[in-house]
Amino acid sequence: MRLFDEARYDFLRFWRPAVLITALFVVPGFVLLLTRGLDFSIEFTGGTFMQVTAMNESMTTERIRSALSAAGLGGAEIQTFGSSGREFAIRARLDPRQDVSEEVTEQTGATVDSVLTAAFGAGGFEIARTEAVGPKVGSELRDRAMLAVVLSLGATFLVLWFRYEWRFGLAAVIATIHDVLATIAFIAYVNLEVSLVVVAAVLLIIGYSLNDTIVTFDRVRENIRRFKREDLYHLLNRSVNETLPRTVLTSGTTLGATLALLALGGPVISGFALVVTFGLVTGTFSSIYIAAPVLRLIEMRWPGEDARGTRAITKPAPATVAP
Amino acid sequence: MSPTIRNRLLVILGLVILAVVSLIPRNVTIRERGPDGQMRNTTVRRVPLSLGLDLRGGIHLALEIDESGGPVANREDAIDRALTVIRTRIDEFGVAEPLIQKEGTDRIVVELAGVKEPGRARAIVERSAFLEWRITDMDNQFGDALETIDLALTRVGVRSGGGAATPLESLLGGLDSAAADSTTADSTAGLTDRPLSEHLFGGGIPGEYLVLEEQFVHVDSLINHPAVQRALPRGIQLMWASEPTSNAGRSYRPLYAVDRRSLLSGDALTDADATIDPTTNQAIVRFSLTRRGGRVFQRETGQHINDYMAIILDGRVFRQPPIIRSQIGREGQIELGSQSVQEAQDLALVLRAGALPAPLQIVEERNVGPSLGLDSIRKGRNAAVAAVLLVVLVMAAYYRTAGLLAIGALVLYVLFTFGGLAMFGATLTLPGLAGFVLSLGMAVDANVLIFERIREELKLAKTGRLAVDSGFQHAMPAIIDANVTTVITAAFLFQFGTGPVQGFAVTLIVGIVASLITAIFVTRTFFMLWLQRRDATKELTI
Numbered sequence: 001m002r003l004f005d006e007a008r009y010d011f012l013r014f015w016r017p018a019v020l021i022t023a024l025f026v027v028p029g030f031v032l033l034l035t036r037g038l039d040f041s042i043e044f045t046g047g048t049f050m051q052v053t054a055m056n057e058s059m060t061t062e063r064i065r066s067a068l069s070a071a072g073l074g075g076a077e078i079q080t081f082g083s084s085g086r087e088f089a090i091r092a093r094l095d096p097r098q099d100v101s102e103e104v105t106e107q108t109g110a111t112v113d114s115v116l117t118a119a120f121g122a123g124g125f126e127i128a129r130t131e132a133v134g135p136k137v138g139s140e141l142r143d144r145a146m147l148a149v150v151l152s153l154g155a156t157f158l159v160l161w162f163r164y165e166w167r168f169g170l171a172a173v174i175a176t177i178h179d180v181l182a183t184i185a186f187i188a189y190v191n192l193e194v195s196l197v198v199v200a201a202v203l204l205i206i207g208y209s210l211n212d213t214i215v216t217f218d219r220v221r222e223n224i225r226r227f228k229r230e231d232l233y234h235l236l237n238r239s240v241n242e243t244l245p246r247t248v249l250t251s252g253t254t255l256g257a258t259l260a261l262l263a264l265g266g267p268v269i270s271g272f273a274l275v276v277t278f279g280l281v282t283g284t285f286s287s288i289y290i291a292a293p294v295l296r297l298i299e300m301r302w303p304g305e306d307a308r309g310t311r312a313i314t315k316p317a318p319a320t321v322a323p
Numbered sequence: 324m325s326p327t328i329r330n331r332l333l334v335i336l337g338l339v340i341l342a343v344v345s346l347i348p349r350n351v352t353i354r355e356r357g358p359d360g361q362m363r364n365t366t367v368r369r370v371p372l373s374l375g376l377d378l379r380g381g382i383h384l385a386l387e388i389d390e391s392g393g394p395v396a397n398r399e400d401a402i403d404r405a406l407t408v409i410r411t412r413i414d415e416f417g418v419a420e421p422l423i424q425k426e427g428t429d430r431i432v433v434e435l436a437g438v439k440e441p442g443r444a445r446a447i448v449e450r451s452a453f454l455e456w457r458i459t460d461m462d463n464q465f466g467d468a469l470e471t472i473d474l475a476l477t478r479v480g481v482r483s484g485g486g487a488a489t490p491l492e493s494l495l496g497g498l499d500s501a502a503a504d505s506t507t508a509d510s511t512a513g514l515t516d517r518p519l520s521e522h523l524f525g526g527g528i529p530g531e532y533l534v535l536e537e538q539f540v541h542v543d544s545l546i547n548h549p550a551v552q553r554a555l556p557r558g559i560q561l562m563w564a565s566e567p568t569s570n571a572g573r574s575y576r577p578l579y580a581v582d583r584r585s586l587l588s589g590d591a592l593t594d595a596d597a598t599i600d601p602t603t604n605q606a607i608v609r610f611s612l613t614r615r616g617g618r619v620f621q622r623e624t625g626q627h628i629n630d631y632m633a634i635i636l637d638g639r640v641f642r643q644p645p646i647i648r649s650q651i652g653r654e655g656q657i658e659l660g661s662q663s664v665q666e667a668q669d670l671a672l673v674l675r676a677g678a679l680p681a682p683l684q685i686v687e688e689r690n691v692g693p694s695l696g697l698d699s700i701r702k703g704r705n706a707a708v709a710a711v712l713l714v715v716l717v718m719a720a721y722y723r724t725a726g727l728l729a730i731g732a733l734v735l736y737v738l739f740t741f742g743g744l745a746m747f748g749a750t751l752t753l754p755g756l757a758g759f760v761l762s763l764g765m766a767v768d769a770n771v772l773i774f775e776r777i778r779e780e781l782k783l784a785k786t787g788r789l790a791v792d793s794g795f796q797h798a799m800p801a802i803i804d805a806n807v808t809t810v811i812t813a814a815f816l817f818q819f820g821t822g823p824v825q826g827f828a829v830t831l832i833v834g835i836v837a838s839l840i841t842a843i844f845v846t847r848t849f850f851m852l853w854l855q856r857r858d859a860t861k862e863l864t865i
Contacts, residue, residue: 001720001721001722001723002778003721022747040813051695053694053695089685103735109688110442119777126694127692128691128692128694128695129689129690129691129692129695130441130688130689130690131688131689131690132685132687132688132689133687133688134685134686134687135687136387136686137385137686137687141821144819144820147815147819148815148816148818148819148820151815151819152811152812152814152815152816155811156808156811156812156814159807159808159811160808163804195359195752196821196823196824197824197827198821199554199821199824200754200816200820200824200827200828203812203815203816204758204761204809204812206812207808207809207811207812207813208765208809210805210807210808210809211765211768211806211808211809214801214804214805214808215772215801215805218800218801218804219801222797242779243775245775246768246771246772246775249717249721249767249771249775250764250765250767250771253642253713253714253717253718253763253764253765253767253768253771254715254761254764254765254768255764256710256713256714256717256764257710257713257714257760257761257763257764257765258760258761258764258799259761260706260707260709260710260713261710261757261760261761263706264705264706264709265702265703265706265757265760266698266702266703268377268695268699268753269702269703269753269754269756269757270698272754272757273757276761318677321678
């Protein structure tokens, strides 16, 4: 079987609509992000998270809420977790305006446990998972997540810089930043809880998107040597088309894997799976529609003057006839 | 078959054997609390892949010095003291392989897999330390009572020889000794049966006994037996040393018979420090006591000159008890003979841990119930199976015969990944499992790159063999560059992530290495074999 064999799509022609689509997706997402803010998990804010499994039908979010409110824990958020209807997530975030001691978070878990035992009986529920993070660890995890993102971006750029000339590196970086922005906008849209694992998913997307872009650029680099006389517009289109079967096939199998994870992996990992699924789509989109046009723009602005001196940076051969 | 192909197949075979061997289920002896509350060694057979707390269920605690009651002087020393104390309580947690370690300079991490009562674990960790000094059994009261104790044990049905009584037997014997009495009354072997004393070797000082380390758990259950506790001389208590010692190549756990009454407790100590005695050039521990403590100590040591004094932290005796050479007041020193400075420092740490309690607070707690862990494993496995099926289907449909080669490589990829994880002792977590599922999709990428390249080369009217060769060669730079970036990302995730995320990073890195090996080396060998079986002049279809 062959897909996109001998494809000759003019991808570069669509760079304006591609940028427009990106802008239409990212800008409202960031407006939402600024107005509503991201839903950071208690790992980052500090506080207590509990996943409670109900053993019978008597447990509802309303009844949990009223039981907790009566015990002075009215600030806790209570949601159903997953799709079974028997799992509940209880979150008590630390109030950043209050100077709370580290010990508070630990007591919250014990209080919730005893309140629920009083309301639903000892056998009526099971605490499947507890996470309690004090303010100090919370800010530390925040810093470490930031460091992981910044440093891995920096290090990959360094590698790109060594392996490719800076024009390619810059274009790959811009395409990757596109993916990160789009993913953050996506997280804002679906109001996904941002936990450490979600940050890991974003980093994975950075890796995957670069991977995709690098394969395309590797072909560009090779074609520049092979077709010295071809203008960059056609050369880029040729490269994207030549790598298209691979791009589609790999994205397809990986997408299949993430969809399997999303469908079967359960609620604990679903946030991760959702972010990676979106990231795969945007990563594939960007390596086709964003990376190559950006490379062309960079080449037009700062023409490459390599030793071969044969890189043509013209627009599609203008069919002008001398008057 | 050409020698090259044979060598390549041998390498692949070697890798497969290595991976399979590292994954063979093996017997692992773990120490855990049985249903009767006693610690004992149990042997389980399992695949040597360690699961993270989020899959096994368990509790992760991060602790720091609690300074809410005022600043603590010398925080780093306080953390070391607290670490010493928690390690002493390692058995109390009642779980196999507890992890207790220092993280950075001011934090202790405790990980207890499979703990069912998080409240109890918290209490054990946060309880303040108790240090006391007691005189060992100088009058050999325990030694004299051993015969009575052996007899008492025999009466309740504990026999010598075979060693461990089953928990049920000893439990029943303890609860219903009258019934046990009648069943063993006709046994005249009572005099020759020595269920406890047969395990005890005489130690170097009065009150010291040595037990083979492998008998430690059994003897521990014996001395905690109600019959033994009843038969023990009044005023005597049995306490284990904190660590085993080795003698003539065997490992022994010292057991001490000590006075029930303590000379002094930790609150009377004000400080302790390890130094080198300038005159003798020996490692010593200097300690100082409060004024009241000094008065008590002076009186007590005066009565116990030439007796041995056990240093006990939370019920465990630290080092061989030193001898009291002279009356000691507020200042004293313990000579460690030819021991190293390190040991003197450890002992000083134990003394300080009792003298200056380091209050701990829990700054992070993650607790996963066992059922959620099992559920996660099941779901992760389902997702992995679905992903494998999907990838296999796509590859077979798209590449036909060559796709089968890729599927063979994928099977080896799965084997190598898990083998690698087991070999490096990596921990599998839920995000790690998710990363593995994802990597299944990505693992075929290298194969896809190569296959697409071979197709292109074939279009240039190259023969099959040439197309395969140049296909591999030309696909290589893209494969390497693309994977290096992912490895870098994973490395930073490992550096800055916490447990589950670190598991993800490790799985990713091992997966990438495995996929490179399979795609570059294994698939190529498969291709060589395939091409050899065909007429080389025939056209290659892919």
